[in-house]
Amino acid sequence: MTTTSIGSGRGAARRRALIGRAAFAGPGLVYVTAFMTVPLLLIATYTVLTRGRFGGVKWEFTLGNFAKALDPTYLSILGNSLLIAGITTVLALLLGYPTAYGISRLPRQWQAVAIVMVVLPFWSNFLIRTYAWIVLLNSEGPINSALVSLGVIGAPLDLLYNRGAVIAGLLYAYLPLVILPVYAAIERVDPQLQEAARNLGASKARTFWDVTLPLTLPGTMIGAIFVFVPSMGNFVVPELLGGGKTVMVGNLIRDQFLEARNWPFGAVLALSVVAFLVLLFALQAMVARRINSAGPRA
Amino acid sequence: MTPSPLLRISHLSKRFGQTVAVDDVSLEIRPNEFFSLLGPSGCGKTTLLRALAGFEDPDSGTVTIAGESGELDLLRLPPERRPINLMFQSYALFPHMSVERNVAYGLQRERLDRAVIRQRVDEVLQTVGLTDKATARPAQLSGGQRQRVALARAIVKRPRLLLLDEPLSALDRKVRAEMQLELKRLQHEVGITFVVVTHDQEEAMSMADRIAVMSDGRVEQVDSPVDLYTRPRTVFVADFIGTSNAFVGTLTSGGVMVPGIGMLPGQSVSADAGPEVTLIVRPEDIRFAPTGQAVLAGHVIDVQYFGGASTVAVRVEGVDRPVLVSCQGTTTLARGDATGLAWDPAAAVLLEA
Amino acid sequence: MRRVGWLALPLWLTYAFLYLPIVVLVVMSFNASKTPYAWKGFSLQWYRELMSDDLIRQGFINTLIVAVGATVLATALGTLLAIGINRYVHSALVEAYSLAPAIIPDLALAIGLLATFALVGVTLGLHTVLLAHVVFGMAFVAAVVLARLGHQDQSLEEASRDLGAGPISTFWRITVPGLMPAIVAGALLVFTLSLDEFVIAYFTDGPSTPTLPIVIYSMVRFGVTPEINALAALLLLVSFTVVISAQRITKLTDAL
Numbered sequence A: 001m002t003t004t005s006i007g008s009g010r011g012a013a014r015r016r017a018l019i020g021r022a023a024f025a026g027p028g029l030v031y032v033t034a035f036m037t038v039p040l041l042l043i044a045t046y047t048v049l050t051r052g053r054f055g056g057v058k059w060e061f062t063l064g065n066f067a068k069a070l071d072p073t074y075l076s077i078l079g080n081s082l083l084i085a086g087i088t089t090v091l092a093l094l095l096g097y098p099t100a101y102g103i104s105r106l107p108r109q110w111q112a113v114a115i116v117m118v119v120l121p122f123w124s125n126f127l128i129r130t131y132a133w134i135v136l137l138n139s140e141g142p143i144n145s146a147l148v149s150l151g152v153i154g155a156p157l158d159l160l161y162n163r164g165a166v167i168a169g170l171l172y173a174y175l176p177l178v179i180l181p182v183y184a185a186i187e188r189v190d191p192q193l194q195e196a197a198r199n200l201g202a203s204k205a206r207t208f209w210d211v212t213l214p215l216t217l218p219g220t221m222i223g224a225i226f227v228f229v230p231s232m233g234n235f236v237v238p239e240l241l242g243g244g245k246t247v248m249v250g251n252l253i254r255d256q257f258l259e260a261r262n263w264p265f266g267a268v269l270a271l272s273v274v275a276f277l278v279l280l281f282a283l284q285a286m287v288a289r290r291i292n293s294a295g296p297r298a
Numbered sequence B: 001m002t003p004s005p006l007l008r009i010s011h012l013s014k015r016f017g018q019t020v021a022v023d024d025v026s027l028e029i030r031p032n033e034f035f036s037l038l039g040p041s042g043c044g045k046t047t048l049l050r051a052l053a054g055f056e057d058p059d060s061g062t063v064t065i066a067g068e069s070g071e072l073d074l075l076r077l078p079p080e081r082r083p084i085n086l087m088f089q090s091y092a093l094f095p096h097m098s099v100e101r102n103v104a105y106g107l108q109r110e111r112l113d114r115a116v117i118r119q120r121v122d123e124v125l126q127t128v129g130l131t132d133k134a135t136a137r138p139a140q141l142s143g144g145q146r147q148r149v150a151l152a153r154a155i156v157k158r159p160r161l162l163l164l165d166e167p168l169s170a171l172d173r174k175v176r177a178e179m180q181l182e183l184k185r186l187q188h189e190v191g192i193t194f195v196v197v198t199h200d201q202e203e204a205m206s207m208a209d210r211i212a213v214m215s216d217g218r219v220e221q222v223d224s225p226v227d228l229y230t231r232p233r234t235v236f237v238a239d240f241i242g243t244s245n246a247f248v249g250t251l252t253s254g255g256v257m258v259p260g261i262g263m264l265p266g267q268s269v270s271a272d273a274g275p276e277v278t279l280i281v282r283p284e285d286i287r288f289a290p291t292g293q294a295v296l297a298g299h300v301i302d303v304q305y306f307g308g309a310s311t312v313a314v315r316v317e318g319v320d321r322p323v324l325v326s327c328q329g330t331t332t333l334a335r336g337d338a339t340g341l342a343w344d345p346a347a348a349v350l351l352e353a
Numbered sequence C: 001m002r003r004v005g006w007l008a009l010p011l012w013l014t015y016a017f018l019y020l021p022i023v024v025l026v027v028m029s030f031n032a033s034k035t036p037y038a039w040k041g042f043s044l045q046w047y048r049e050l051m052s053d054d055l056i057r058q059g060f061i062n063t064l065i066v067a068v069g070a071t072v073l074a075t076a077l078g079t080l081l082a083i084g085i086n087r088y089v090h091s092a093l094v095e096a097y098s099l100a101p102a103i104i105p106d107l108a109l110a111i112g113l114l115a116t117f118a119l120v121g122v123t124l125g126l127h128t129v130l131l132a133h134v135v136f137g138m139a140f141v142a143a144v145v146l147a148r149l150g151h152q153d154q155s156l157e158e159a160s161r162d163l164g165a166g167p168i169s170t171f172w173r174i175t176v177p178g179l180m181p182a183i184v185a186g187a188l189l190v191f192t193l194s195l196d197e198f199v200i201a202y203f204t205d206g207p208s209t210p211t212l213p214i215v216i217y218s219m220v221r222f223g224v225t226p227e228i229n230a231l232a233a234l235l236l237l238v239s240f241t242v243v244i245s246a247q248r249i250t251k252l253t254d255a256l
Helices: A002-046 A064-069 A072-104 A108-123 A126-137 A142-149 A163-188 A191-199 A204-233 A236-242 A249-258 A263-291 B045-053 B099-109 B114-127 B143-155 B173-190 B201-207 B225-230 B235-240 C002-028 C045-051 C054-089 C092-102 C106-120 C126-151 C155-162 C167-196 C199-204 C212-221 C226-250
Strands: A049-051 A057-061 B007-016 B019-029 B034-038 B060-067 B070-073 B084-087 B161-165 B193-198 B210-215 B218-223 B245-252 B255-258 B262-264 B276-281 B287-289 B296-306 B309-316 B323-328 B338-342 B349-352
Touching: A002 A263, A002 C054, A002 C092, A002 C106, A002 C126, A049 A263, A064 A072, A064 A263, A072 A108, A072 A163, A072 A204, A072 A249, A072 C002, A108 A163, A108 C002, A108 C226, A126 A142, A126 A163, A126 A236, A126 C002, A126 C212, A126 C226, A163 A204, A163 A236, A163 C002, A191 A204, A191 B084, A204 A249, A204 A263, A204 C106, A236 A249, A236 C212, A249 A263, A249 C106, A263 C106, B007 B045, B019 B045, B019 B218, B034 B045, B034 B201, B045 B084, B045 B161, B045 B193, B084 B143, B099 B114, B099 B143, B114 B143, B114 B173, B143 B173, B173 B193, B173 B201, B193 B201, B201 B225, B210 B225, B210 B235, B218 B225, B218 B235, B235 B245, B235 B276, B235 B349, B245 B262, B255 B276, B287 B323, B309 B338, C002 C226, C045 C226, C054 C092, C054 C126, C054 C167, C054 C212, C092 C126, C106 C126, C106 C199, C126 C167, C126 C199, C155 C167, C167 C226, C199 C212, C212 C226
Parallel strands: B034 B193, B034 B210, B084 B161, B161 B193
Antiparallel strands: A049 A057, B007 B019, B007 B060, B060 B070, B210 B218, B245 B255, B245 B276, B255 B262, B276 B349, B287 B338, B296 B309, B296 B338, B309 B323
């Protein structure tokens, strides 16, 4: 009698937990599966199928799409994308890290304001922000007319429709994404660790190099990934600011789906971008584990 | 004759906005002593410590430290150039470095030879008993082990002065007692002057040669543990160090006249105690007495037995707080019993009210 | 003060970089010139033309429909999901899985959804955009609410149960009010994100119901008019107002 009641009591608790799990997490998890996992798996499947004549796929197995991606034409586009995304990421770090550091050294009440100021442009329309650079860099635009009227240059410079403009646009789009995680990482560093380094004889610069930088490396890598990966997949900025001359992986994927109608090949390219993301995150996790086996902070 | 001081703090003050954290503090710390800064949280002891280490700029005052070539103005030096090391309350071990790299860090900053660093790190790890943990990360260590690493990292620099900020507070009770002895032993062994900041009077009393009791940014009294206990100079010190019973009254030739209670035994040792005094008497100096010899009478409201001694709380008519009496072993008194209390006039301390 | 000195340099550089294009755009929106670049004098004519542009008005309505729908659905699903993960699932893997849509490259998600919709045979339109926006919106809401749940004292709910309230009453009277700032912050986040989202909408929308970002894209691509400057200035105003008020109401930075 007693054993059965205990048994059923425990069963009831387990049943309640199950109901809770199903009622709360269930709908969301089903949704993510249906609208993220299934689509991504479908794309993965498409990579080994044959292209349909009017888009879509024929269900015939092939490895030709991967072979096509290794064609020099496409490899050079991939290389170009990596280069542009890489330069953008380096510039974002060079500007973003010192900015995040500067913000972390402001008085408390100003830090929140400074962070909002960084994030604010990010919340405005991305196309509008990209468009602003067309206006800014145009041959009749404010930069050129200012330089001409100041007599710095004789004739307007070709600032638009080149690789530099694309990098500027990407940097503009994603700079806040590097500042936020770096700022969060700097804030998490226990100031006593920096004081300990000073106390043991390290100068301010030395302290930064030995303590602050390594401890903020995982956060900085997150920021770098947040700039690098979307830069590679972006097709709007290369199109609007690169003037079609700068083709990146993003443009290629867009074209495969909407113009060339080669979905399997587009799938291979898109999956390569996702693979980059996964790879970089794995690398970040490895570095974070190496550096931050810190355990609980006292 | 006292030896010339190692560290001389004079008229040091530091305020944060409206609050005065350190208020005109003057202290002298002697070479090779185990000194303690004791006070409740917020009394300014940590600010004082941080000012010595160079992490707070005092508003006024000077700090000098005896060096090979005369006295050194400490406040003019940046933190990294001060011949002082600090053991942080949280230990502040670098989580991304192994134990030996943590310990070697300070020596590397002195640009010492690799072999010398190697040797000194090995030595100090042996001293603190962590040779087998040299390659471990701080996260892999227990609380007590981390504390030893923090200590090793500081003493390996052979500073003239080692500051320890609440060194035992992060440890559990049992380890703490062990580390108290360990700290004492190490201080003896390495011959470095220790300044320990703590809020735990037991800790300070059991370890320190001399203690400065701080309250509200001021130093109340600097003395040996025994003198602090037996001859407190302020009511705050009497109250903070150990347990005491206090009565406020007027000093007369026959004792202290306490309104509503009567004449209590006590005698003035110094002439400057005014007519208004606080009489302090320790629980162990009070004895139970038959009605005829008692100076106070009341009834027992609580009896506690702990560590071979009993503490009896006695409610006395006219006194706000129960009078605490401690006696060896167990007692036959029980709740509700009526009893009389008495003490020798010499056992009572009279302080300015 | 002197110490902040050289650290302030990158700060100013960043702010100049972030705000210069925006300022130029807003100034140019009051430009009388026919080309959107060179300054010819003050005028409000582009704002007037903007108001009478049917394509833009319809695009704006379409965008609003998607944003409101996606916000409602994503907020409900995301909040439940966060509570479910925090209280019943306790798995870092499930948490990472739920938040993944916020990090997956939008282009990959967009073509995946396009392929899926095509395979199932769904006609593309505002409803498909809405369904697509819910998936990343939900992840953002869940992230914000999870952060809040991390700070929240669970003993409040235990106290409520101990005092005799049932699980449902406890949920509505204790859990939800405690999470409200995070839920509102999450909802505003999704609304702004959906309002501005282009890539996923571009792939999952039908040709007859373009959202505003799609309209802007074709405008910018096929002919620049100063009208875009005016539209840009208005959109900036809307975005900034929403974000700043969200900041003030909910202290967004704390929740994040």
